[in-house]
Structures are given as C-alpha cells and as structure tokens.
Amino acid sequence: MLERFAKKIGYDDPLEVYLSKLQALVYGDYPLSRRSIALLLLQEDKDVLDLIKDKEKERLDEILKIVGEAGAHYSHPLTYIIGQRRQEEANRICDAAISFKERQRVTLRERLSKVLMNPFTGGPILLFVLYYGLYKFVGTFGAGVLVDFMEDKVFGEYISPFMINLVKSTLPFKLLQDLLVGEYGIITLGVRYAMAIILPIVATFFFAFAVVEDTGYLPRLAMLIDQLFKKIGLSGRAVIPMVLGLGCDTMATMVTRTLPTKRERIIATLLLALAIPCSAQMGVILALLGDNPLGLVVWLGVIILVFLVVGFLAAKIMPGELPTFYMEIPPLRLPHLSNILRKTYSRLRWYFWEILPLFIFASVFIWLGQITGIFNVLVRILEHPVRWIGLPSEAGVAFLFGFFRRDYGAAGLYDLKKAGLLSGNQLVVASVTLTLFLPCIAQLLMNIKERGMRMGMVMSVFILWFSFTVGYLLNIILTLLNLQL
Amino acid sequence: MLSERAEEILEALWIQMEEQGKKQLDLGASRDEPAIDELSRLGFIRKDLDHIHLLEKGKAHASGCIRRHRLAERLLTDVFYVRKKIIDEVSCKFEHLLHKGLEDNVCTILGHPKVCPHGKPIPSGRCCTEKKEKRALKFVARLADLDVKDKGHIAYLQTKDRSQMQKLISIGAIPGVSIVLLQKFPSYVFQTGQSQFAVDKELASSIYVRLTK
Numbered sequence: 001m002l003e004r005f006a007k008k009i010g011y012d013d014p015l016e017v018y019l020s021k022l023q024a025l026v027y028g029d030y031p032l033s034r035r036s037i038a039l040l041l042l043q044e045d046k047d048v049l050d051l052i053k054d055k056e057k058e059r060l061d062e063i064l065k066i067v068g069e070a071g072a073h074y075s076h077p078l079t080y081i082i083g084q085r086r087q088e089e090a091n092r093i094c095d096a097a098i099s100f101k102e103r104q105r106v107t108l109r110e111r112l113s114k115v116l117m118n119p120f121t122g123g124p125i126l127l128f129v130l131y132y133g134l135y136k137f138v139g140t141f142g143a144g145v146l147v148d149f150m151e152d153k154v155f156g157e158y159i160s161p162f163m164i165n166l167v168k169s170t171l172p173f174k175l176l177q178d179l180l181v182g183e184y185g186i187i188t189l190g191v192r193y194a195m196a197i198i199l200p201i202v203a204t205f206f207f208a209f210a211v212v213e214d215t216g217y218l219p220r221l222a223m224l225i226d227q228l229f230k231k232i233g234l235s236g237r238a239v240i241p242m243v244l245g246l247g248c249d250t251m252a253t254m255v256t257r258t259l260p261t262k263r264e265r266i267i268a269t270l271l272l273a274l275a276i277p278c279s280a281q282m283g284v285i286l287a288l289l290g291d292n293p294l295g296l297v298v299w300l301g302v303i304i305l306v307f308l309v310v311g312f313l314a315a316k317i318m319p320g321e322l323p324t325f326y327m328e329i330p331p332l333r334l335p336h337l338s339n340i341l342r343k344t345y346s347r348l349r350w351y352f353w354e355i356l357p358l359f360i361f362a363s364v365f366i367w368l369g370q371i372t373g374i375f376n377v378l379v380r381i382l383e384h385p386v387r388w389i390g391l392p393s394e395a396g397v398a399f400l401f402g403f404f405r406r407d408y409g410a411a412g413l414y415d416l417k418k419a420g421l422l423s424g425n426q427l428v429v430a431s432v433t434l435t436l437f438l439p440c441i442a443q444l445l446m447n448i449k450e451r452g453m454r455m456g457m458v459m460s461v462f463i464l465w466f467s468f469t470v471g472y473l474l475n476i477i478l479t480l481l482n483l484q485l
Numbered sequence: 486m487l488s489e490r491a492e493e494i495l496e497a498l499w500i501q502m503e504e505q506g507k508k509q510l511d512l513g514a515s516r517d518e519p520a521i522d523e524l525s526r527l528g529f530i531r532k533d534l535d536h537i538h539l540l541e542k543g544k545a546h547a548s549g550c551i552r553r554h555r556l557a558e559r560l561l562t563d564v565f566y567v568r569k570k571i572i573d574e575v576s577c578k579f580e581h582l583l584h585k586g587l588e589d590n591v592c593t594i595l596g597h598p599k600v601c602p603h604g605k606p607i608p609s610g611r612c613c614t615e616k617k618e619k620r621a622l623k624f625v626a627r628l629a630d631l632d633v634k635d636k637g638h639i640a641y642l643q644t645k646d647r648s649q650m651q652k653l654i655s656i657g658a659i660p661g662v663s664i665v666l667l668q669k670f671p672s673y674v675f676q677t678g679q680s681q682f683a684v685d686k687e688l689a690s691s692i693y694v695r696l697t698k
Contacts (some may be wrong), residue, residue, distance in 0.1 A: 075604035
C-alpha cells in the first residue's frame with residue numbers, strides 16, 4: 001500500500017550517478033530496495049557493509065572503489081550531504097502541510113519544563129521524586145504493606161500451610177518433602193519469594209517508573225546529571241539504566257545495551273553490579289536500618305561514595321571513546337493511567353516469567369548444596385571474610401544466599417537482627433558489604449551474557465574482593481572513631 | 486609588502502608541501518617570474534637548479550596567507566551568501582584585504598571556524614586560543630558560545646569524527662535549520678523546529694550558527 005505513496009528523493013547529479021553505478025553492482029537479495037542499499041553503502045553503514053561483504057564477494061572491490069570515489073568527490077562526509085538533502089525534502093513537505101499558530105504566552109508546561117531543567121530547582125525535585133516515588137511508594141507501600149500482606153496473610157496463613165499439608169500427606173519421602181516445602185523448598189522459599197516479596201516490590205517500582213517515564217522527566221534528569229556522569233565515564237543517557245537498576249539490576253544490565261559505546265556499557269554494568277541496590281534489596285535494608293536513621297545515612301553515604309569513586313577510577317583506567325551526550329527533550333505530558341497500567345503489566349509479566357525459573361533453580365540448588373554438604377563447606381569458607389569485617393560467623397549463610405538473590409542475603413541478616421545477634425555497627429557494615437557483594441545469580445548470568453565470560457568473571461572477582469575490603473575498612477573506621485550507630 | 490602573485494605562489498607551495506606531503510617542487514613554468522626572485526630575496530624560499538624549497542620563514546608567512554584565504558571564503562559563504570561557484574575567485578582577491586589585526590576580527594565574527602567551506606583546515610590564529618572573547622559583532626558562532634535566547638540558522642557542522650556528525654544529523658541538526666539556544670547549564674538545550682534537544686559542550690561546539698536578530 002505504502003508503495004503507492006512512496007516518492008524518491010532525488011540527489012544532485014554526481015551522487016545519482018554513483019548511486020546508479022552501485023545499484024547495478026548489487027545483485028543479492030535484500031530486505032531493502034537496491035537504492036536503499038546503495039544509499040546506505042555511500043553512508044558507510046557498518047551493517048550493510050558486512051552484508052555486502054557476504055553477498056557481493058566478487059564485486060566487493062569494485063563497490064568499495066565507487067564508494068571511495070563518491071566520498072572523494074564531496075568535501076563533506078556523504079552522511080552529511082544525504083542528511084541535508086533529506087532534511088530539505090522533509091521541510092518542503094512539512095511547510096506545505098503544517099502551519100503553526102503564533103504563540104504569545106509561555107504555557108504552564110514550558111514553565112514546569114524550565115523548572116525541571118534548572119539545576120537549582122531540579123535537584124530538590126529529584127529528591128522529591130526519589131522520596132515519594134521510591135522510598136514512600138516502593139519502599140513503604142510496596143516492600144512494606146504489600147509484602148506483609150502477601151507474605152504473612154496469603155502465604156503464611158493460606159498457601160504455605162495448605163501446600164505443606166498437601167505435600168507431607170502425599171509424598172512420603174523426607175528428601176522430596178524438603179525440596180518442595182522444606183526451609184529452602186521450591187514452594188516455601190522459591191515461589192514464596194518470587195510471589196510475595198519480589199512481585200509486589202517490582203510491581204510498585206515498575207508502576208512508579210512508568211509514571212516517571214511517561215511524563216518526560218527522565219531526559220530532563222539526564223541533561224541535569226550529564227556533567228556528573230561524564231566524570232565517571234558515562235553520559236547523561238546512562239541515567240535510565242541506573243534508575244531502572246534501583247528496581248532490578250538484572251533488567252537494568254540488559255538495558256545497558258542502549259548505551260552507545262562498549263566503554264560505557266562496561267562501566268555501567270560494573271556500577272550496577274556493585275553499587276546500585278535493587279528494590280528488593282532496598283526493601284530489606286530499609287527494614288534492617290529503618291529504625292536507625294544515622295545508620296541509614298552512613299549506608300547511603302558509603303554506597304554513593306563507592307559509586308562515584310569506582311566510576312571515576314574505571315573511567316580513568318578504561319580505554320576507549322569518551323562518551324558524548326545528545327538526547328531529545330520531549331514535551332512534558334500528563335501520563336495516561338491506561339498506558340501506565342499496560343506498560344507495568346507487560347513488563348511485570350515478562351519479568352516474572354524471566355525470574356520465576358531462577359528462583360526455583362536457586363531453591364533446587366540450595367537443596368542440592370545442603371544434601372551434598374557443599375553448602376556447609378562454602379559457608380565455612382565465607383565465615384572467614386565475614387569475621388574479618390566484624391560480623392558473627394552466622395552471617396556467612398546470609399552472604400552465600402545473598403548470591404542467589406541479593407535480597408535473600410539481606411533477609412538472612414534480618415533474621416539475625418530479630419534474634420538480637422547484631423549490633424547497630426554490625427548491621428551497617430553488613431548492609432554495606434551485602435549491597436556491594438556479588439550480584440545475585442540472575443545478574444551474574446546477565447553480566448556474562450551481555451559482557452562476555454571473561455569480563456563477567458573479572459568483574460565478579462573484583463566485586464567479591466572489593467565488597468569485603470570496604471566492609472573491613474568501614475568496620476575499622478567506625479571502631480577507631482568510636483562510633484556506635 | 487609582498488606582491489599578490491608572490492603570496493599566491495607561497496600559498497600554492499604551502500598546500501603542496503603541508504597538505505599533499507611533497508618535499509620539494511619543480512620550478513617548471515614559473516622559473517623566470519619576478520615573484521620567485523622576490524620570495525627568495527626575502528628568505529622565504531630557496532631555489533636550486535630545478536626545484537623550490539619552502540623555508541621556515543616562508544612557511545610561517547604562507548600559513549598566514551592560507552588562513553586569510555580560507556577565512557575570506559568562510560566570510561563570503563556564511564555572511565555574504567556568495568555563490569559557491571565563484572567563491573574561489575572572489576576570495577583570492579579578498580584575502581589580500583584582510584591584513585594583520587583585521588583577520589582576527591573576521592575570525593571572531595565567524596566564531597573561530599576550523600575549516601573552510603571546502604572542508605580544508607584553517608590554520609588557527611592567536612584569537613582562537615585567547616580565552617577572553619572580545620564582544621565583537623558576531624555573525625556566526627558556535628552554539629556553545631551563544632547566549633541563552635540567541636537564535637539563528639545552523640550554518641555548518643564541524644565535528645571531530647564521523648560518529649559525532651551522525652549523532653547531530655540524527656537529531657536533525659543540519660545546515661539551514663533554525664535554532665534557538667534555550668539553556669547553557671548544566672547541558673546545552675536548544676530548539677530546532679518544534680523539538681528540543683540536550684547536548685554536551687563538545688557537540689554544542691560542533692554546531693556553527695549564523696545568528697539572526
């Protein structure tokens with residue numbers, strides 16, 4: 001249908017000559033017209049060049065020669081020449097079809113946009129968004145009210161007892177009973193964690209994120225933060241995966257694909273794995289330190305410091321192209337509830353099916369680890385670094401589980417806190433170390449998938465070492481300063 | 486003062502040696518020209534049997550000539566809208582009028598351009614590195630040097646590499662498009678047509694804007 005309306009944009013004579021020469025040399029079968037292929041060749045599009053190398057082997061030299069000649073004919077790159085001509089044509093069409101009313105007054109929307117982009121008002125607004133969007137809505141409502149309801153009522157009173165009874169009465173083997181409904185069973189741990197803890201937290205986060213996204217706030221935040229992010233080797237654009245990381249680091253690591261250079265992708269992946277706590281983790285850490293505001297401040301301060309220092313050093317060490325920042329600033333819009341719900345739902349559905357198997361896998365793994373005794377060995381190994389940072393050996397279990405889900409680990413600490421085994425200082429040191437500690441297994445797999453086996457492993461070893469070093473130093477500093485948090 | 490012909494020879498020598506990488510030049514047809522003698526008398530060139538060599542003193546003078554020639558080309562294209570076809574001819578005459586002092590003012594008016602309209606580099610002058618900008622009249626300036634609310638049309642783009650250029654083209658920052666600078670800090674925000682974009686300082690320094698009142 002569209003072809004009827006398709007109109008060729010004519011270029012100037014020499015370019016048309018080169019185009020027709022190229023078109024005559026391109027024989028292969030392509031999803032695009034031969035003219036489009038020729039145009040992309042002239043613009044030295046990498047993907048099309050690769051395609052040509054494959055499909056036009058015999059004529060490759062000739063094709064490249066013509067591309068070279070065409071480039072030499074013009075004093076500007078051909079992308080520039082072609083882009084300019086297309087713009088001309090687009091303007092011609094728009095001028096004939098669109099007219100703009102002369103606007104006299106500055107609208108409220110424009111004023112609000114200015115306020116958001118002003119560094120003096122933008123900062124407080126960011127704090128406001130983080131406080132209400134993240135802390136109040138996701139932290140207090142999602143990780144508090146909803147999780148309590150799901151965990152204590154839905155699972156605690158109905159699903160778990162029912163399933164435990166069902167399994168115990170139908171399955172006679174203790175080993176299999178443990179696998180399904182034991183302390184770390186698939187249903188009692190895996191499914192319960194996925195449905196009762198992760199689901200409400202991530203659902204509220206995705207909802208808040210969709211609201212922020214649809215208003216057009218994120219590009220404005222990106223332009224505010226660009227100069228700071230340049231110092232850590234990223235551009236303002238990276239603010240999107242970073243904010244998303246506050247919801248789920250695994251998902252955010254996947255979103256680092258949208259960053260333009262490899263260098264930015266590596267730095268962003270490292271910072272996400274190390275210093276961006278995901279919402280599930282934050283939920284439990286808020287529960288750990290919620291009654292200890294000073295401890296919360298120290299935790300936040302250390303995490304922010306680590307984020308900046310590691311980013312700064314990574315930017316110094318990493319070779320490669322420096323980031324540039326360019327982004328469209330769309331007009332501010334009032335989000336539509338239906339769009340937000342649809343977005344939240346589709347992300348949640350995708351996310352849930354993505355992580356549920358991982359939870360089940362983690363449960364099976366823990367079960368296997370326990371019956372074979374591997375876990376006891378690992379826990380005993382981990383007890384050493386745990387003691388170095390001034391924690392009781394029991395916290396070793398929390399760190400091991402922290403690897404399967406970062407929030408498992410925090411939840412393990414929560415049990416220790418309830419039992420009165422941890423002092424204020426120990427809680428802060430443990431929270432810091434656990435936040436920095438190896439990403440959860442899902443994120444580790446994602447790191448390897450996105451960054452390759454070597455880079456993924458190097459990062460993990462660095463993080464393992466670094467998290468305990470920071471915990472160790474923090475413990476010493478707190479002791480030396482004689483601070484009791 | 487050097488004759489026009491001598492300056493032209495000097496420029497041609499400089500281009501062949503500095504930009505085309507030749508070591509020496511055949512004397513050829515210009516063997517008996519008085520301008521050649523003029524140049525060797527001044528110590529700008531050395532002449533042996535069939536070749537001309539450009540000497541350091543001559544190089545310095547030549548790069549000044551090239552600078553004036555290419556600035557003249559920019560001035561004629563960006564401010565006076567002279568047609569591209571006759572640019573070369575007119576600027577050959579024009580450059581001789583742009584003498585020391587004047588050339589730096591022209592350079593400032595044009596926003597310290599780095600390349601001529603043909604894409605060849607313009608040797609930089611003292612005005613380009615001086616931090617303090619004289620509030621001279623500006624006709625063309627880099628987006629990064631504009632004041633908030635300044636408006637104009639994009640005159641041309643000058644980026645350090647192709648990918649930067651592609652980024653600018655992809656957001657529609659293309660010569661001829663009207664542009665208004667909305668904000669300078671912490672990033673540069675500008676409007677082209679009905680869309681707003683944020684860029685960093687580096688990209689903002691790559692967009693040369695012909696200002697309108």
